[in-house]
Amino acid sequence: MRLKFIEEKIAKGFMIIASLAVFAFVVNIIYTIFRRGIPALNWAMISQIPAGGYYNGGGGGILNAIVGSLYIVLCSTILGLLISIPVVFYLNVYLKKDSRLAYIARLAFDVLFGIPSIVYGAFAFTIMIYLGMHTSLGGGILVITLLIIPIFIRSMDEVAQQLPKDLLDSTYALGATKLETIKVVLRQIAPGIATATLLSVGRAIGDAAGVMFTAGFTDSIPTSLNQPAATLPLSVFFQLSSPNADVQDRAYSAALILIFIVLVISILGRLITNYFSKHKI
Template structure:
């Protein structure tokens, strides 16, 4: 009897510490990734990386100014598509939606969120690249924009729902119409949360490579306007990493570090600073 109890207690202790190691291991992976990229990328990064164009194969040095600007342009285009649809759709779900149709929208949004990014790339290719007959920043931005919609929409909905009911009732009691209530009271109260959602979805699509491979394609020079192929950081990381040149590998690490820092910073800042105390009492 005593032995049985000891065994059970021992097993409990053993399994529970095992779960602790699982958690610890998962967390250590992040620090490993971070450390490895900082060490390798930090060695390769310099001022020229941010200011110069890529050098031709064989010459060392050069930078990725065009890819950094290209990523920025693509994200701008993506927000033009993702933010309005995501935001207003979220307002509909939280404020106006009936039962059946809202469920349908919500469910579809979740499914769209799970569609592999490469499939979104095919979609943008068939819709924009094929009719135009060439790769363009527009097609890449469209693909990223579609990927932004689900995250923005669902988080907007969640943050709007979190606004306390008495606030709405107060506005309505003062004679405001439903829309005025939403516009002047509910949305401002949830504003920081919504901003967080938009930033997080931007951070997610900023690292997407697959949908850009055959929409924005890539470019070793500056790309003017929106109708030409354009370089972007994640695609550069990919093409440079699988190339056979050591100097390109070095640059891939540098570009990877820049990308990681951008994405993680956006995440950390928006999660800790912006979304802290979303409660209405403060804003």
């Protein structure tokens, strides 16, 4: 009789330790990056592009990578939304619940969701060679868009599947066509869209393997879609591969900047999500 209570205590202890471990990892990662990243951090890093010999310890900063990453994230998020919202809408409003196409499509998006970004990158690069394209901002945007569409669709679809049937029925009862219910549906799943965007942006800005072959790397800020573009994760990676200790320190600062951007985006995203939830029934 006593045994089960002892077992309960022990089990609970382990669970608490496990949950604390999650915390510990977060704290440790952030602390490690901060401790090593702060010393080399300065204004020049985020306001200048790399000067000559930057990767051997020369002056300058990583503005090229920050801007490149933001370009890619912004464009692919917009493109991703434009493609995935219609798909989610189609799956949930136009198609019936037991539709075969919906089942296959959801499975396909699950598979796409799982495909590693390096495979996307390799695939896109092959196509780019085939089309005679060079590594470029456009290529990077393309790959990241491919990468985040399944994220968008999966997380929006999860919310859209909870769409109350009454809500659609009420809208149809007013004489709405399926297309016209989109205004209602969008408002209802707005928090879901915000969450999905948050997830996608986080994934898009942090992805290195996908843009490696497709966006290339450059020291200048791209002015057109045909020019190669630097990205923050790759910038961290390349600086870290340098044998020069000063440059390695800068890699830590760049990682810090990357974390900072991700955290800011996620906090902003949360605020926006709350705002969008106000009409939800």
